[in-house]
Amino acid sequence: MGILYLIACKKSEVVVTPPPVVVVPEEAVKFSTNLDTGTYYVSDTLPLVITVSTKVPPAGFIYSINTTWTDSSKQIFKLDTTLSVASLSLNIPGHKRMGNYSVQVNVTSKSTSTNTSAKSIAVVNIPILPAVNTDLFPDLNWNDHAAGKNTIYDFNQDGVPDIISYRRVSEKSPLPSIFEIKDYLGNNLYSFNLKDFKPAVRDSLQHIIIDYRDLNNDGYGDFGLSYMGEWWTGQNGAPGSTVKFIGNYICLLLSKGKLQYQPVEVLDEPNKPLSFNLTMFDWDLDGKDDVLLSDLDHGDYLKNLGDNKFQRGTLPKPKFFNQAIGNKLDFDGDGKIDMINFYVNQLDENNRYNSTDMSQTLSVLSKTGVKNYPVVGKTIKKYVYFLGEIESAERINMVDGDGDGDLDLIVGSAQSKVGAPWDYIQEYYENTGSQFEYRPNYIEKDNTLIGELQVWVYDIDKDGDLDLFYPTYRKSTLSNPKGAVFWWENTKKGFKINKKFRLKY
Numbered sequence: 001m002g003i004l005y006l007i008a009c010k011k012s013e014v015v016v017t018p019p020p021v022v023v024v025p026e027e028a029v030k031f032s033t034n035l036d037t038g039t040y041y042v043s044d045t046l047p048l049v050i051t052v053s054t055k056v057p058p059a060g061f062i063y064s065i066n067t068t069w070t071d072s073s074k075q076i077f078k079l080d081t082t083l084s085v086a087s088l089s090l091n092i093p094g095h096k097r098m099g100n101y102s103v104q105v106n107v108t109s110k111s112t113s114t115n116t117s118a119k120s121i122a123v124v125n126i127p128i129l130p131a132v133n134t135d136l137f138p139d140l141n142w143n144d145h146a147a148g149k150n151t152i153y154d155f156n157q158d159g160v161p162d163i164i165s166y167r168r169v170s171e172k173s174p175l176p177s178i179f180e181i182k183d184y185l186g187n188n189l190y191s192f193n194l195k196d197f198k199p200a201v202r203d204s205l206q207h208i209i210i211d212y213r214d215l216n217n218d219g220y221g222d223f224g225l226s227y228m229g230e231w232w233t234g235q236n237g238a239p240g241s242t243v244k245f246i247g248n249y250i251c252l253l254l255s256k257g258k259l260q261y262q263p264v265e266v267l268d269e270p271n272k273p274l275s276f277n278l279t280m281f282d283w284d285l286d287g288k289d290d291v292l293l294s295d296l297d298h299g300d301y302l303k304n305l306g307d308n309k310f311q312r313g314t315l316p317k318p319k320f321f322n323q324a325i326g327n328k329l330d331f332d333g334d335g336k337i338d339m340i341n342f343y344v345n346q347l348d349e350n351n352r353y354n355s356t357d358m359s360q361t362l363s364v365l366s367k368t369g370v371k372n373y374p375v376v377g378k379t380i381k382k383y384v385y386f387l388g389e390i391e392s393a394e395r396i397n398m399v400d401g402d403g404d405g406d407l408d409l410i411v412g413s414a415q416s417k418v419g420a421p422w423d424y425i426q427e428y429y430e431n432t433g434s435q436f437e438y439r440p441n442y443i444e445k446d447n448t449l450i451g452e453l454q455v456w457v458y459d460i461d462k463d464g465d466l467d468l469f470y471p472t473y474r475k476s477t478l479s480n481p482k483g484a485v486f487w488w489e490n491t492k493k494g495f496k497i498n499k500k501f502r503l504k505y
């Protein structure tokens with residue numbers, strides 16, 4: 001004891017008693033987020049708000065956020081930041097692709113690394129299927145909305161897909177059908193009643209063939225409407241029954257800006273046999289889209305002279321191809337839409353072929369002219385009428401299904417049944433450069449699900465390749481047999497049925 005006293009005296013003249021050291025422990029870090037309530041459904045950007053309930057220590061918190069696409073263990077986002085505030089708000093991009101994501105959030109006291117709290121948030125991206133619910137407008141001709149088209153279209157350029165078709169005034173009325181533009185949200189965008197434009201026009205013009213291109217180069221589509229008169233004198237398609245289709249009326253609706261149109265009468269021939277065709281394309285390859293009034297056999301067309309001027313004329317022979325199942329899409333990838341035509345000989349109601357040409361040919365008409373490709377590996381049948389149990393090819397579309405950079409062919413067929421619902425099949429023909437070769441079962445089939453003739457393409461899972469889907473469905477019959485919706489995922493080794501989706505419309 002005496003020694004200690006001596007040392008203390010040497011060090012200092014004054015003896016002081018040190019204050020007691022009191023260690024105040026930091027409050028344990030606690031936080032919550034806006035995504036704590038369960039699995040969060042994301043379509044791209046993830047809104048994350050972290051709220052810490054603990055008092056902010058003088059040195060602040062380290063906020064760590066780590067987002068992983070768990071389907072491939074790919075890191076999407078990583079952040080470590082020190083902040084002297086009790087909350088952090090972020091919009092994290094990069095969750096576009098279909099699948100499961102995990103967000104790991106850590107909040108740690110900057111001065112005490114052991115004072116930390118962590119949580120993991122499950123996030124899932126279920127893709128949106130851009131199909132339209134046909135219950136929305138039950139009187140519309142939904143076939144024409146979908147037929148011969150490639151993917152969704154947006155006429156008024158407002159981001160909502162549109163519907164172009166027609167409706168009959170009523171099931172029993174002979175009055176001409178009404179041309180309509182509507183959209184997937186149920187909006188009525190434009191309506192054209194031929195009777196208002198030309199009150200004296202004859203009744204019975206029930207069917208309209210519709211096509212569109214930007215004829216006057218103002219950035220909006222213009223329409224060609226071909227009204228057909230028809231009178232059946234027998235039963236539709238029955239053997240021995242005679243049918244008489246008479247009369248055509250064609251007008252153009254030329255755009256005057258967004259959804260404003262000037263109707264122009266082009267043809268009114270009440271007593272001539274009609275043609276089941278009206279196709280807008282640059283048929284004479286001079287750079288301006290023209291209006292083919294009949295079919296390529298007749299070659300009767302309106303040559304586009306520019307500035308809303310057209311000249312009636314006849315396309316020179318030889319014609320490009322035998323017009324059959326068509327679509328328009330950019331086949332060669334030059335940014336310009338090409339005309340696609342799939343010819344296969346057609347059988348009538350007495351099983352007689354329409355032509356002696358037994359080829360199966362896909363023709364592509366582009367600004368450089370026509371190219372023809374044999375379609376091989378399966379004998380494809382096409383019928384004028386569905387009688388009994390037959391399989392008939394009706395629609396085509398194209399998509400790069402094997403990821404080699406060229407477009408492959410999809411043929412949509414119906415298999416008619418007697419006294420039972422029909423089946424629908426989509427079949428794949430791979431583009432080998434010189435021809436299209438049948439690849440059986442490349443597109444998965446399940447006849448218990450919904451079926452239609454026309455398949456459309458869209459990158460549904462947002463992985464950069466085009467997937468397949470049926471453009472329409474019925475919300476009221478989703479749970480019925482053959483009512484359930486699905487899409488096909490492009491795996492580059494086949495199109496696989498996928499039942500994960502959300503219906504936006």
Ligand SMILES: [Ca+2]
Nearest residue numbers: 154156158160
């Ligand atoms: Ca729209």
Ligand SMILES: [Ca+2]
Nearest residue numbers: 282286288290
């Ligand atoms: Ca032209």
Ligand SMILES: [Ca+2]
Nearest residue numbers: 400402404406
């Ligand atoms: Ca290909």
Ligand SMILES: [Ca+2]
Nearest residue numbers: 459463465467
């Ligand atoms: Ca895809």
